[in-house]
Amino acid sequence: xxxxxxxxxxxxxxxxxxxxxxxxxxxxxxxxxxxxxxxxxxxxxxxxxxxxxxxxxxxxxxxxxxxxxxxxxxxxxxxxxxxxxxxxxxxxxxxxxxxxxxxxxxxxxxxxxxxxxxxxxxxxxxxxxxxxxxxxxxxxxxxxxxxxxxxxxxxxxxxxxxxx
Amino acid sequence: xxxxxxxxxxxxxxxxxxxxxxxxxxxxxxxxxxxxxxxxxxxxxxxxxxxxxxxxxxxxxxxxxxxxxxxxxxxxxxxxxxxxxxxxxxxxxxxxxxxxxxxxxxxxxxxxxxxxxxxxxxxxxxxxxxxxxxxxxxxxxxxxxxxxxxxxxxxxxxxxxxxxxxxxxxxxxxxxxxxxxxxxxxxxxxxxxxxxxxxxxxxxxxxxxxxxxxxxxxxxxxxxxxxxxxxxxxxxxxxxxxxxxxxxxxxxxxxxxxxxxxxxxxxxxxxxxxxxxxxxxxxxxxxxxxxxxxxxxxxxxxxxxxxxxxxxxxxxxxxxxxxxxxxxxxxxxxxxxxxxxxxxxxxxxxxxxxxxxxxxxxxxxxxxxxxxxxxxxxxxxxxxxxxxxxxxxxxxxxxxxxxxxxxxxxxxxxxxxxxxxxxxxxxxxxxxxxxxxxxxxxxxxxxxxxxxxxxxxxxxxxxxxxxxxxxxxxxxxxxxxxxxxxxxxxxxxxxxxxxxxxxxxxx
Numbered sequence: 161x162x163x164x165x166x167x168x169x170x171x172x173x174x175x176x177x178x179x180x181x182x183x184x185x186x187x188x189x190x191x192x193x194x195x196x197x198x199x200x201x202x203x204x205x206x207x208x209x210x211x212x213x214x215x216x217x218x219x220x221x222x223x224x225x226x227x228x229x230x231x232x233x234x235x236x237x238x239x240x241x242x243x244x245x246x247x248x249x250x251x252x253x254x255x256x257x258x259x260x261x262x263x264x265x266x267x268x269x270x271x272x273x274x275x276x277x278x279x280x281x282x283x284x285x286x287x288x289x290x291x292x293x294x295x296x297x298x299x300x301x302x303x304x305x306x307x308x309x310x311x312x313x314x315x316x317x318x319x320x321x322x323x324x
Numbered sequence: 325x326x327x328x329x330x331x332x333x334x335x336x337x338x339x340x341x342x343x344x345x346x347x348x349x350x351x352x353x354x355x356x357x358x359x360x361x362x363x364x365x366x367x368x369x370x371x372x373x374x375x376x377x378x379x380x381x382x383x384x385x386x387x388x389x390x391x392x393x394x395x396x397x398x399x400x401x402x403x404x405x406x407x408x409x410x411x412x413x414x415x416x417x418x419x420x421x422x423x424x425x426x427x428x429x430x431x432x433x434x435x436x437x438x439x440x441x442x443x444x445x446x447x448x449x450x451x452x453x454x455x456x457x458x459x460x461x462x463x464x465x466x467x468x469x470x471x472x473x474x475x476x477x478x479x480x481x482x483x484x485x486x487x488x489x490x491x492x493x494x495x496x497x498x499x500x501x502x503x504x505x506x507x508x509x510x511x512x513x514x515x516x517x518x519x520x521x522x523x524x525x526x527x528x529x530x531x532x533x534x535x536x537x538x539x540x541x542x543x544x545x546x547x548x549x550x551x552x553x554x555x556x557x558x559x560x561x562x563x564x565x566x567x568x569x570x571x572x573x574x575x576x577x578x579x580x581x582x583x584x585x586x587x588x589x590x591x592x593x594x595x596x597x598x599x600x601x602x603x604x605x606x607x608x609x610x611x612x613x614x615x616x617x618x619x620x621x622x623x624x625x626x627x628x629x630x631x632x633x634x635x636x637x638x639x640x641x642x643x644x645x646x647x648x649x650x651x652x653x654x655x656x657x658x659x660x661x662x663x664x665x666x667x668x669x670x671x672x673x674x675x676x677x678x679x680x681x682x683x684x685x686x687x688x689x690x691x692x693x694x695x696x697x698x699x700x701x702x703x704x705x706x707x708x709x710x711x712x713x714x715x716x717x718x719x720x721x722x723x724x725x726x727x728x729x730x731x732x733x734x735x736x737x738x739x740x741x742x743x744x745x746x747x748x749x750x751x752x753x754x755x756x757x758x759x760x761x762x763x764x765x766x767x768x769x770x771x772x773x774x775x776x777x778x779x780x781x782x783x784x785x786x787x788x789x790x791x792x793x794x795x796x797x798x799x800x801x802x803x804x805x806x807x808x809x810x811x812x813x814x815x816x817x818x819x820x821x822x823x824x825x826x827x828x829x830x831x
Contacts, residue, residue: 248355255352262345272341274397 183232190232197225208294209287215294219301226302227309235313244310247303254300261292328387331380339381340393340406343416344459344472346370351451359440363447364431370451371424374458378420385413390826392464400464401527407464410822411602411671415461415594418678422586423454429686429798430579436693437577439489446486446577452479453583457591466603467526469595470513473559477505480588484576497571504568508558515551518544519603532603540608552599553614560592562619562656563626566649573645574698578689581641585648586682590674593655597671601827606662615660623656624754631761635768638700643765644684647724650758651677657751658739666742668817668824673735675816676723676809680732683720683802687713690791690799703769705778705786713791714773716803721766723806726759731809734817 201221208214230238262273270277275289328336335342350370357363385391390409392400399405408416427450438446456476463469481502487494520526522544523534535541554565561569569589573581600619604611627650634646651673658670690713691697691706706714723730726737736755743751778786790796809816 252352252356256349259345259349259352262341263349266338266342266345271338271394271397272345273395276397 186232190228194225194229197228198222201225205294205298209290215297216301219298220305222298222302223305223309226306230309230313235310239310242306244307247307247310250299250303251307254296254298254303257296257299258293259296261289261296265289328380328383331376331383335377336380336384338393339377339384340408340462341395343374343377343381343420343462344406344455346374347451347455347458348475351448351455354451355445355448357444359442359444361431363444364427364434367430367447367451368424368427371420371427371454374420374454375417375424378417381408382413382417384408385410401525401530404463404465404468405527406462407529408462410819410826411597412461412594414675414816414819414823415590416458418675419454419457419461419587419591422583422678422682423450425682425798425801426579426583426686429582429689429795431794432792433577433579433689433693433795437490438486442486442489446483449479449482449486450580450583452476453483453588457587460591461594464528465526466516466519466528466531467513470509470516473512473592473595474509476588476591477509477559480580480584481505483580483584484572487576487580490577491575493571494575497568497575501568501572504558504565508555508565510555511551511558512555515548515553515555518548518551522548528598528603532605535603535608536605540605540610545604546610549599549604549610549614553596553618556592556596556599557622560589560596561649561652563622563629563649563653566626566630566652569649570642570645573648573685574639574641578685578692582682582685582689585644585685586678589648589652590678593652593659593674597659597667597823597827600659601662601667606828612662615662618660619656620660620751623653623660624751625653626650627653627657627754627758628761631758631765634765635761637765639698640688640700640703640769641685641698643700643769644681644688647762647765648677648681650762651681651724653758654736654739654755657755658742661743661746661748661751662828663742663746664821664824664828665745666739667827668820669735669738669742671823672738672817672820675820676731676735676806679802679805679809680720680723683716683799683806684724686795686799686802687717687720690795691717693795694789694791695786700769700772702779703773704776705773707774709778709786709788710790711788712796713799716796716799717773718770719803720806721770723810725762725766729807729810731806731813733810734813738817 201218204213204221205215205218208218226238226242229241261275265274265277266272268277273289275286276282277285278288279285347370350366354363354366357366385408390407393406393408394400395404395406397403434443434446453476456472456474456479459472460469460476463472481498484501485495485498516526519531522538522541523531525531525534535545538545558565573585576584600606600611600615606612606615630646630649630653634643634650637643637646655670655673655677658666658673688698691710694710695702697703719730723732726732736759740752740755743749743755780786791799
């Protein structure tokens with residue numbers, strides 16, 4: 161979490177960037193794009209049960225929006241927005257959501273991951289099951305993608321502004 | 325059976341699914357736990373429950389025979405089915421039991437070997453590895469096998485690398501294992517792909533039926549068989565493909581070494597049995613050729629080569645690792661002769677060797693824990709300084725050699741008998757010869773430990789410094805188990821014969 165210039169305080173930083181920002185274009189465009197990418201991710205996700213798409217693809221797209229943010233605004237900024245501990249929780253939470261669905265079907269007397277028992281109507285039970293596990297997949301894939309990016313990104317010295 | 329009444333029905337019916345779901349989910353929970361002792365407690369409870377469940381399933385299997393668990397309620401061949409039969413029920417129990425025993429040992433060992441901030445991830449990876457191994461063993465779906473193989477392998481690479489806190493060479497050993505293990509998994513999945521192309525199904529029982537109808541199938545099936553054998557050969561450390569094993573065993577944390585030595589290669593051997601005799605069939609000419617020439621040939625060369633290499637090792641963990649490669653040779657020999665008796669003997673050796681090697685590696689770990697030693701000459705006087713640990717090591721070591729009234733003797737005599745029955749007298753000779761080689765490398769260590777006086781450190785002779793109770797209990801459990809099997813061998817021999825009869829038919 162090191163600021164570019166250690167003498168600067170936190171509040172001075174944005175002004176300093178604005179004063180000597182050689183890639184303002186990238187920042188503006190990506191600020192516009194990142195929410196769109198995220199929305200598209202959710203769009204792909206909620207199409208999962210009906211058509212092509214689902215948690216896996218959506219997770220990658222969602223993670224791509226965070227990775228773009230990290231590329232443009234720096235790894236430290238990204239880590240402030242999505243701290244690594246949160247990512248770790250997300251990875252586990254995804255698995256637990258998926259497996260938890262199986263546990264619920266255990267408790268309802270069915271086999272592991274038998275969604276039909278989740279509701280009196282077997283078809284809507286399948287529906288609920290898919291939605292729940294897709295959410296788990298989304299959570300896990302997004303977190304893992306970001307975690308991999310953090311792991312690789314943290315190992316290299318960041319490009320300083322002078323190198324542009 | 326009266327014992328079976330104590331198990332709830334739910335656990336028996338849903339046991340196979342429960343066995344793989346519990347450690348998988350608890351791994352995710354454990355990863356989030358704080359790095360205190362809670363990680364160990366949760367792992368301990370999980371493995372205890374798994375052992376009880378596996379025991380119940382093994383009993384239930386004897387009672388009702390083969391039973392199938394439909395994952396997600398989808399019937400085979402389209403859904404993934406978990407399959408419990410006489411072949412994998414004992415192995416499920418073995419994996420769960422070894423995990424439980426190792427976890428007891430791991431409480432002091434991890435405190436000494438793993439950095440505090442890595443302990444919760446360590447137990448999470450350990451649970452994932454258990455989930456993968458159990459899944460590999462119980463599943464009846466060929467692609468599912470690959471998935472669980474990867475789950476267990478990837479967590480194993482992490483576990484091996486965690487030895488870096490103690491010895492930096494663990495990193496290169498883990499990387500070596502990662503590369504070779506991934507190649508093995510790739511070969512395996514290519515084989516599965518070809519098999520799917522040939523049969524159009526992924527369910528193993530269904531594949532077996534279709535292949536039998538096709539009378540072995542076309543060249544695609546042959547290629548699939550080759551890929552699967554090589555892929556599994558890498559995973560089970562078949563002789564020329566064993567190079568990852570000594571490094572991984574020598575440098576990983578000691579509980580991991582013991583657990584890997586007693587389960588990981590065994591699960592891969594189970595898959596080899598499952599594929600060569602269940603999915604494919606030795607009545608196909610190409611399978612018979614591979615059994616006769618590749619498995620037996622490499623098995624025998626491995627037995628001789630690895631035993632000789634073990635004699636010249638200076639690091640005891642590497643010595644035992646090479647001994648493991650040699651012991652895999654015995655199992656391959658038993659599988660390769662391909663009579664019911666020999667497959668039963670090979671299977672028996674899988675179970676016995678797991679118990680023996682687990683005990684040996686745990687005892688070695690305790691010695692490292694107290695004195696930080698792994699080299700041969702540092703064992704001077706251990707008979708006096710750690711009498712209990714060394715005693716258990718001696719029992720397991722004698723069992724490895726194959727001294728009467730130990731587990732090793734039971735499986736070696738069965739194997740030699742089966743080889744003689746099949747008319748393979750030269751194989752009997754090789755078994756005897758490698759047993760003598762085992763006597764040389766284990767005996768050398770015992771001589772140093774018992775007949776040399778303890779070293780002097782800072783002018784004073786090293787005092788008696790026994791391992792903590794949490795280590796002695798698992799070490800002695802395995803040593804006593806080894807003797808119990810040696811004296812009361814009927815139960816385990818019966819189990820192995822049942823497994824072999826399932827694969828080859830009685831007779």
